[in-house]
Amino acid sequence: MANSNETRVTEFILLGLSGNPDIQIVYFVLFLVMYLLTMTGNFLIVVTIYVDPQLHSPMYFFLSNLSFLDLSFSTVTVPGTLANFLSQSKTISFRDCVTQFFFVHFIGGAECFHLTLMAYDRYVAICRPLHYTTIMNRRVCLLLVVSTWAGGFIHACAQSFPIAQLSFCGPNVLDHFFCDSHTLSLLACSDTFTSEVADIANSGTLALICFLGVFISYTYIISTILKIRSSEGRRKAFSTCASHFLVVILFFGPCVFLYMRPSVVFAADKQVSVFYTIVTPLLNPCIYTLRSEEVKKAMKRLGESEKVLVFWPIFGRHY
Template sequence: MAFRNETRVTQFILLGLSNNPNLQIAFFLLFVVVYLLTVTGNVLIMVTIYLDSHLHSPMYFFLSHLSFLDLSLSTVTVPKYIVNFIRRSQTISFNECVTQLFFFHFIGGAECFHLTLMAYDRYVAICNPLRYTTIMNRQVCILLVVSVWVGGLFHGFGQAFPATQLPFCGPNEINHFFCDAHPLSVLACSSSFSSETADIINSGILTLLSFLVLAISYGFIITTILKIRSAEGRRKAFSTCAAHLMVVVLFFGPSVFIYLRPSVTFAADKLLSVFYSIVTPLLNPFIYTLRNQEVKKAMKKLGGRKVSSQVTNMN
């Protein structure tokens, strides 16, 4: 209550990506198109995996869950940006700002854990193929996914709570297109050292440790693949990991750069944030479907069912 009485700023102004009106329109159109494609692509993957019994395996279960996380991560930021543009308003209330900050890191943290989990799944499948179905049974898969959400929840609270303890009494312009810990902490009236430290620990260290676990997992995977005598076997094994590796690089690369340093305002930060929070969720469905024959076949089969159903109804 004492903090709430000291807080004078009740809303913030999101400066967005550019002050240029023409660029603002271009970004708005880009965000609308990208978001619609993101929703379509990720929902299509989830529906395909759910309806096709041949895809009811741990790998595709985790892929479906990744699509849900990608869709959720994009939904945290893009709709607010679109609504603000249409309403010709860049404001966001203090409570909305903290809520957006929480859910962004909640889902973003869960995605970090989930990508690490998918690397472990590939490790078991390639390094222990005979025990794969025993180790990665349904109960274990569900437990691992629940742990991903719990880890993301703690990460989200670890980011949002320090922000609520900062006194905001002066400037209220956030140099970003959504509320994040770095651009928000620089507006605090007092020293934000503790908040910045919490930010680096929760986001930076989380990202770095997840990336290290991923690197170690793939170190074992690559070593095992190179021992496979059959060239076709090596090609197939590498193919199953290549899509996941691409997603990991696209997601973790910008994240490590943004969160492994104190809060400094860089224009590049905003563009990198667009990349890993909006563009990457769009690319993931294409990366997995273009390199995965089973998913493509299942989608064609699903499309065939719809066409057949429509013809039957017409007759």
């Protein structure tokens, strides 16, 4: 435990991805372009689904919420990282650090639950198609989405509270580009056993719930698809699930690698963090729009009717 005469840390220094100024400029340009594309792509999906009546179905309602989660997730980490690349001090206050940590796990946890919810939606659509509109009615869809946000909030509180109770008396250098549990725990001068156990238990519970939800849903889905006699029917059924399953792998894989272990820092941690906080939110709109004829057609209709969308010429060429 920290002694009373020890100076408590009031701010941290984020080392970022590189100490080389030239490389930092390259990273700044690269991350800025990726962030703008992420915001544009996900925003276009949200607007397209909201505006086009043909996309007012549970599947696309969940997709629009996923896009909103993706652009929110990137916004929690990327703007601060971009400012860090251009700043000389590269500091973040203890309060801002804990706040950023909270929102990373709030939105990240909500996205984990939401991807599980989307797996359940595909289960109902494929395994119980005649009852789909009855089961996934508007009220149920809203309650399910609210529950994913509530689950993310509970997860973030359980993650953040133990970290906020730790004492930091120096050093204050975080070898990362945003505040995360492992790097913070390594700098604590108080006992981290409780926070580490809470971290693993909380992340483990989240991972177990989501894994079981996705696994059970896809077990039934695959079993039902294999019973379809026509090859064309099987192909269409698999196609509706392929995009979601790919997104699940891209998001859950890095999260399991980063959080399902004690506070040990590996050399690849920052690269893996870049992938799931920046690259995955950028890829999700491409994965869904490129595999969905309905979304591509809706975006084309939106581009023809709403010329004020200045980003449409950029994305419209690909559709």
